[in-house]
Amino acid sequence: MQREPVHLSEKELILAADGELSVRRRAKVNAHLEACWSCRERMRVIETTIAEFVRARNAELNRQLPPAAGPRALLRARLSEAAAATPGSSFWQFPFPAARVGQLAAGVAFVGIVLVVLTVFQSTVSAEGPKPRLGITPGETRPITVEEVCFYQRAEVVSRDIPNDMRQKVFAAYGIKPAQADQFEVDYLITPDLGGTESIRNLWPQPYSVRWNAHVKDKLEQRLHELVCGHQLDLQTAQRDIAVDWIGAYKKYLGENPSH
Amino acid sequence: MPIRSPIEDEVVALFEEFRAPVIRYMLAFGLPIADAEELAQEVFLSLFEHLRRGKSRANLQGWIFRVAHNSALKCRLQLRRHSDRFVYEPVLSMAAADPAPGPEETLAISQWQQRLLSVVRALPEQDQFCLALRAEGLRYREISEVLDISLGSVAASLEKSLSRLMRAEQT
Numbered sequence: 560m561q562r563e564p565v566h567l568s569e570k571e572l573i574l575a576a577d578g579e580l581s582v583r584r585r586a587k588v589n590a591h592l593e594a595c596w597s598c599r600e601r602m603r604v605i606e607t608t609i610a611e612f613v614r615a616r617n618a619e620l621n622r623q624l625p626p627a628a629g630p631r632a633l634l635r636a637r638l639s640e641a642a643a644a645t646p647g648s649s650f651w652q653f654p655f656p657a658a659r660v661g662q663l664a665a666g667v668a669f670v671g672i673v674l675v676v677l678t679v680f681q682s683t684v685s686a687e688g689p690k691p692r693l694g695i696t697p698g699e700t701r702p703i704t705v706e707e708v709c710f711y712q713r714a715e716v717v718s719r720d721i722p723n724d725m726r727q728k729v730f731a732a733y734g735i736k737p738a739q740a741d742q743f744e745v746d747y748l749i750t751p752d753l754g755g756t757e758s759i760r761n762l763w764p765q766p767y768s769v770r771w772n773a774h775v776k777d778k779l780e781q782r783l784h785e786l787v788c789g790h791q792l793d794l795q796t797a798q799r800d801i802a803v804d805w806i807g808a809y810k811k812y813l814g815e816n817p818s819h
Numbered sequence: 820m821p822i823r824s825p826i827e828d829e830v831v832a833l834f835e836e837f838r839a840p841v842i843r844y845m846l847a848f849g850l851p852i853a854d855a856e857e858l859a860q861e862v863f864l865s866l867f868e869h870l871r872r873g874k875s876r877a878n879l880q881g882w883i884f885r886v887a888h889n890s891a892l893k894c895r896l897q898l899r900r901h902s903d904r905f906v907y908e909p910v911l912s913m914a915a916a917d918p919a920p921g922p923e924e925t926l927a928i929s930q931w932q933q934r935l936l937s938v939v940r941a942l943p944e945q946d947q948f949c950l951a952l953r954a955e956g957l958r959y960r961e962i963s964e965v966l967d968i969s970l971g972s973v974a975a976s977l978e979k980s981l982s983r984l985m986r987a988e989q990t
């Protein structure tokens with residue numbers, strides 16, 4: 560069993576400051592920061608340095624910037640000229656050759672949101688506890704490569720706390736009354752570590768107190784991450800399996816009985 | 820008189836939001852401010868075409884910086900090739916070169932801040948780009964797309980730059 564290092568690395572502190580840690584890793588880092596004054600002081604130095612650098616950079620660059628009004632008016636005029644011309648006719652000469660624009664456009668088109676398309680079925684409470692309703696929460700992913708998923712050994716992908724108004728929307732969609740809300744955690748169906756988004760199509764209320772609960776799902780997420788990064792499972796299959804039936808996926812990848 | 824399309828308004832709104840960040844970023848290439856201003860116009864005209872053709876709206880901020888990055892590189896190349904008026908001079912060094920900054924501007928930048936800026940000037944260009952994009956609010960994933968480098972390289976670059984800046988503070 561490998562021991563955790565005593566203090567946080569500089570890299571981890573910077574990633575934490577920039578909000579680039581996974582939910583799981585961030586929780587550990589926060590717990591350490593609460594406990595450890597030394598690391599908190601190191602974090603303060605990082606934040607102060609960033610603040611001073613930004614202040615210096617802005618002071619230096621902003622005074623060179625002419626006021627926006629002139630350039631804005633010029634752009635307005637150019638836009639109406641361009642709007643009058645047929646799309647794609649003339650003004651591509653500078654700064655991009657047409658081939659480059661095509662390439663760029665293709666790249667950008669790829670960055671659309673990829674939806675995991677699933678059949679709609681409804682299922683609320685079964686013997687194993689409530690499940691996500693795929694009509695409301697089909698699972699939605701952003702474009703992400705395996706390299707990004709495996710960026711760090713354990714899933715260090717951007718994710719944030721789910722904002723309160725989003726939580727309320729999820730509860731409303733599932734017909735959960737405010738009084739019952741504290742029995743549920745709003746959780747990602749496809750974890751951000753595997754490319755899941757923070758949209759209502761990827762969030763569902765997970766009950767705390769059942770056999771198949773959030774801790775069990777965490778285990779599955781960790782396992783899928785290992786498999787994807789070990790090239791034993793492709794990312795799309797992992798995303799689909801966890802979205803369609805995460806309990807089934809747990810049984811498939813980890814065995815019949817949940818371990819907590 | 821043609822009716823103004825909603826896309827024109829949208830592009831102007833994005834211009835309001837991103838003109839300054841884009842120009843500040845382009846100044847990291849050592850471009851003269853007038854060229855950076857003109858390139859910013861081109862970027863937003865391209866954005867207009869992009870939106871008018873119904874292309875993806877996902878992450879327009881990333882799109883804008885990617886196009887800005889490519890045009891700045893190209894413009895710098897052209898300036899170097901076709902003109903002797905262009906002397907490469909990273910803009911953060913202009914403070915030192917500027918003969919007459921106003922008194923409040925001189926006061927606005929502390930010695931420590933001057934030292935931080937000189938540390939940045941000494942960084943390899945790629946690290947300066949990374950830092951500038953982060954300073955303009957891009958996330959690691961977006962930076963990796965603009966610079967076409969891996970996420971790991973973005974994190975490593977920022978870590979390196981920040982530890983240099985922190986050491987500058989301590990000396």
Ligand SMILES: [Zn+2]
Nearest residue numbers: 566567595598
């Ligand atoms: Zn510590």
